[in-house]
Amino acid sequence: MKKILITGSNGQLGSSIKKLELEYPNSSFIYTDVADLDITNKDEVLDFFEKGGFTHAINCAAYTAVDKAEEEFELAKKINAIGPANMATAARKINCKFYHVSTDYVFDGKGHIPYKEEDACQPPSAYGKTKLIGEEMVSQVNEKALIIRTSWLYSEFGHNFMKSMLKYGKEREELRVVFDQIGTPTYATDLARAILDIINTEKNASENPVYHFSNEGVASWYDFALEIIQAAKLDCKVSPIESHEYPLPAPRPFYSVMNKAKIKKDFNVKIPHWRTSMLECLDILKPKN
Ligand SMILES: NC(=O)c1ccc[n+]([C@@H]2O[C@H](COP(=O)([O-])OP(=O)(O)OC[C@H]3O[C@@H](n4cnc5c(N)ncnc54)[C@H](OP(=O)(O)O)[C@@H]3O)[C@@H](O)[C@H]2O)c1
Secondary structure: OEEEEEEOOOOHHHHHHHHHHHHOOOEEEEEOOOOOOOOOOHHHHHHHHHHHOOOEEEEOOOOOOOOHHHOOHHHHHHHHHHHHHHHHHHHHHOOOEEEEEEEHHHOOOOOOOOEOOOOOOOOOOHHHHHHHHHHHHHHHHOOOOEEEEEOOEEOOOOOOHHHHHHHHHHHOOEEEEEOOOEEOOEEHHHHHHHHHHHHHHOOOOOOOOEEEOOOEOOEEHHHHHHHHHHHOOOOOEEEEEOHHHOOOOOOOOOEOOEOOHHHHHHHOOOOOEHHHHHHHHHHHHOOOO
16 A cells, blocks of 8 residues: 655645545555644655655646745755655655655746756746756765656646636636747646556656646647637637736746656556646636526
């Protein structure tokens, strides 16, 4: 029987893992968030792992306020780098497999071919920098830790782009959305299932255990917004704009599509297209009669 610790479990990814729990009867799940286990507190983390005897730990805890991170670099670093390193150290000590989640925002976004795991990282934002430091610190203290980079996460839980579009699409006549940032939306349920399936396969990761996971396909935020509004049958115009017309504190990569060949090859992970998953999430979010 696997004993899996989930940290940051009230967030989008953690909640999505909870949703899938019953599909994995060979595992018991222990859910914590900052009130139960603050991952930045090293002693607490070491103690929690030693007493818990977990076989696997998935870190869903993060500082994800991309724009705020420009002003709160140290806090973001503490949560996105020191915390994960604490978990990676504690996991290694008790021989527990550790799974950490990172982001496409580690790339500078100047490319035009889907990024591979070994491509150079040069994050333009403070958030991306803290996540990259997190990856490096985790790998340093625990070379077997598996790091999965994902992108544009949305779900029926918490705050995210899809929920904002549905809200504003009902309230406004027009939504102006950037069309010059290209990436791939990822339904948190699909990421959660991929991680749990990887754990279930019991296959070993490659020597450089960094992997990319997003849904299939490519979109701009404009395309994503348009699909959401049309699928939800909302009477709202969606217009494409350039990033400079919607300035934000944190710079975003213009292109952050990730190549997922490695995760598919090593773990035989099946990945739905982003449109298919968007419709699945919409179906959960739409008001029921
Ligand atoms: N969201 C995206 O678009 C996106 C894109 C690419 C990659 N990712 C990565 O995917 C992962 C999951 O993201 P998500 O969207 O599920 O994040 P999320 O919804 O923001 O959830 C993060 C959770 O971590 C908790 N947390 C914060 N500080 C903590 C601490 N010190 N100790 C324990 N828990 C703490 C948060 O609690 P509070 O809410 O109380 O702070 C929250 O419940 C993260 O690693 C993120 O960087 C996300």
